[in-house]
Amino acid sequence: MATNQEDVKLLGATVSPFVCRVKIALKLKEIEYKYVEQKLGNKSEELIKYNPVYKKVPVFIHNDKPISESLVILEYIDEIWKQNPILPNDSYQRSQARFWSKFIDDKIVGASFKTVFTIDEKEREKHIEEATEALHILENEVKGKYFGGEEINFVDITAVFIAYWIPLVYDITNLKLFSEEKYPKLYNWSQEFLNHPIVKESLPPRVPLVAFFKARYEGFLAASK
Amino acid sequence: MATNQEDVKLLGATVSPFVCRVKIALKLKEIEYKYVEQKLGNKSEELIKYNPVYKKVPVFIHNDKPISESLVILEYIDEIWKQNPILPNDSYQRSQARFWSKFIDDKIVGASFKTVFTIDEKEREKHIEEATEALHILENEVKGKYFGGEEINFVDITAVFIAYWIPLVYDITNLKLFSEEKYPKLYNWSQEFLNHPIVKESLPPRVPLVAFFKARYEGFLAASK
CATH class of the missing domain: 1.20.1050.10 (Glutathione S-transferase Yfyf (Class Pi); Chain A, domain 2)
Structure with missing residues (x-):
């Protein structure tokens, strides 16, 4: 369970369905996190640093380690925080x-x-x-x-x-x-x-x-x- | 470990890189399986039955339950057969x-x-x-x-x-x-x-x-x- 709020961060954009997926997963797991809204069309240094390949949201950052691609992020969240599973057990x-x-x-x-x-x-x-x-x-x-x-x-x-x-x-x-x-x-x-x-x-x-x-x-x- | 060869089946096509991925994974895990080559452009009843959505190879069939999409198949194989892991542990x-x-x-x-x-x-x-x-x-x-x-x-x-x-x-x-x-x-x-x-x-x-x-x-x- 994330105890330090600083450890979990999401770079997002309100209008993105892919970001919304990650938000739902985090809420389902009751994970506190810092949300940083990105301006579309104006890539922040943080976004470029943490997602150099696509420079797109969502980027999920756990203990300074970034993950991109919403479905990859969901798999990671589900592996790290076991409560309220997202993927079936079987x-x-x-x-x-x-x-x-x-x-x-x-x-x-x-x-x-x-x-x-x-x-x-x-x-x-x-x-x-x-x-x-x-x-x-x-x-x-x-x-x-x-x-x-x-x-x-x-x-x-x-x-x-x-x-x-x-x-x-x-x-x-x-x-x-x-x-x-x-x-x-x-x-x-x-x-x-x-x-x-x-x-x-x-x-x-x-x-x-x-x-x-x-x-x-x-x-x-x-x-x- | 699959003991009964009949339980594990792969519908494939020799020319497909996606099928080759599954073959490498199965060989790495030392799983015996029945391979059924599919004729391209002439979809077999088996292919249509087991992959009704895409009607494409590879289809991996374990105990009569089919899985499509090569990366999804690799994840499954890695979960079921633990030897020689494909995905990292971390x-x-x-x-x-x-x-x-x-x-x-x-x-x-x-x-x-x-x-x-x-x-x-x-x-x-x-x-x-x-x-x-x-x-x-x-x-x-x-x-x-x-x-x-x-x-x-x-x-x-x-x-x-x-x-x-x-x-x-x-x-x-x-x-x-x-x-x-x-x-x-x-x-x-x-x-x-x-x-x-x-x-x-x-x-x-x-x-x-x-x-x-x-x-x-x-x-x-x-x-x-």
Whole structure:
């Protein structure tokens, strides 16, 4: 258990779903930590020092040793602090949790972002199709209350992107990528998940989040003209 | 330890670097297994049954329970069979091994393939630049005999792609993406690694591998005309 608050630090950005994953994990484990918000587009010396390869958030720093990549950070946190496990105990179940988290990152995150940030209409249609197909595959994987069963786990935390960030696509472009009608089980999961007290406290406020992405989208459109 | 050979099965394809990773891990652990070669472009019922999401090799099947994604398989194998560990024992070192393996997959594998299978010359230049930059970053990470120190580990096994598959780019397109002059440390590592007895026994023979990718490349060029 971290007793010295100075030992645990997170370099983050409020708008990032990847940072939010780490926040949820730390709250779940009841780890106190120092949070340092990074300015986007203006890389701090600390960020460059601790994540020289990508210069991106999140960076998790434990006793001055930095770790990047949100899923790698979650694995580390789960190994170091044993309370309220994130990964299942059984090795096969762990492999499946890793598989589905990777699936969300590889097949859903990128395609969903691109349904907003793509100019070419044909290309955009392709990304909509990709994201839709991947969400359908995941829909069939919802079996219990959470992906983790009765408790949230690695896949639930990864999927915060689906529950909270994908609905923003509608606010920005009017495209209903994620809806109750299309994905009833995934939608129910998202409602349960977003109402989990730990998750609720870890989410960035919605209004400024929408404003941030709307501004990004408008900037993107202006630059593409 | 797997005592019954029937319990451990690998669906693979000789030409796949991802399958080769699993083969190296299984040989390192001295696990006996049944290997079933898959015909590319002609998905077997077994492949579709055991990897319905991607329908791709490798699929590792342990007591009828399938796992896909080579790095997920390596983690599983390392958890189930403790002898000759693949991941470091220390959690921070484990996180770094995971980070660099993910780096290889995200930044080197795709870009390297695309230096061959891209028609547009500008696009191709971009992929060459990406792969070159990523290899330079990795060059600075070579510190001991192997990435794992005195023994091969998770990163070395992931990087079999660099040691054995990237040099094929030269055979196919005459582009020297990976050379001793440009990456002396990475090149020395590759020679040590390829001469490791476990690795040596796990690699597919080079001549048919070159022939396979040459034929693919010619097919690709013909289809792009």
